[in-house]
Amino acid sequence: MSLKKIFLILILLLLCFFLMGQDVQNKKSTNILVAYFSWGNNVARISEKVDTITQASAIAPGHTGKVAQYIAEFTRGDIFEIVVEPKYSSNYSECLDQAAEQLRRKERPVLVKKVANIDRYDIIFLGFPNWWHTIPMAIHSFVEEHDLSGKTIVPFVTHGRGGLERTIRDLKAILSEDCRILEPLSTYERNVDRAKDDVERWLRELNFQR
Template sequence: MSFNKEKNLIVYFSRAGENYSGGKTVELAIGNTQLAAEILVQQTGCEAVKLETVNPYPDSYQEMSAIAQKEQRNGSRPRLAVYPPSLAEYEGIFLGYPIWWGTLPMAVLTFLEKFDFHNKTIYPFCTHEGSGLGRSMKDIALVCPGAELKEGLAVRGSDAASGQTAIVNWLDKVLR
């Protein structure tokens, strides 16, 4: 299979501010998932779209975490400020997100439920601080029937800035 950057898109959700890393909170100018997405852009040459909610999450990790847990319990779908205009021209979507409470943020589900992913390939990648992919692969499969779901990549958030080797190895594996 030959890779065509025009037929693939990177879509990711990331949050700056206080993040949990190595057992403590740290302040980030950009989120860990954005760091990983930027490495993907460098490696693939694909265009990237950052998902942002209409109502931004607070900078405080504790406050954000409480909201994320409540959204998950309630099955909320936070409104997004921007969507890609269409996914029709793309064959593959690199989908990036942090793991919040064992899965992807509800805002990412808002995005996934807006589009038809039949006959598309989804390449999930996430950042986490110990839970790996959590149950995100299962959750993506539930809302994207008809999509081919490739093996996901879980990058520890505290390693995201230096995750190039892991990302390159994953790309070699999933793009074969």
């Protein structure tokens, strides 16, 4: 066999290994979904009466959205905003009143869009605020409208002084029994802007790597 043919074979083998490596890399970066529900992405309109400094979570992406961005940046996962109808008031007290009424009626807000090809994702980070000691009804809508059976679910919650409260217990109750649920992340709303290091530490503890 001539040196020219040997050289050509080596080039082809190297190209094959490179393409295989790219395929593995693509799978690593696309089997993770970071889905989140945030008040900031579900506000009808910002009222002039709203103080955008003290009520920053009413501005997209909101507290939960910021944590979602930290996670997506570290894991290279795809990000998905859970957007529903009807929208919520930009006044937090009125928003909580709406949320309380939805909870009382067990009302499912309508998803504006669904995740395309949910089957491609093995791991789903699912984020939301703690509303009335539990998960927002929008999370019920998301779980019921997507087949999450057999997937790894990684919850992350933003909250005031109440912490996680019943959020994780109530989330587990609506997920399929064959879902694997990892240790949740709990982030106090006032710490969100400086929580990136805490988020990355949590991800490393769960064996996620950059």
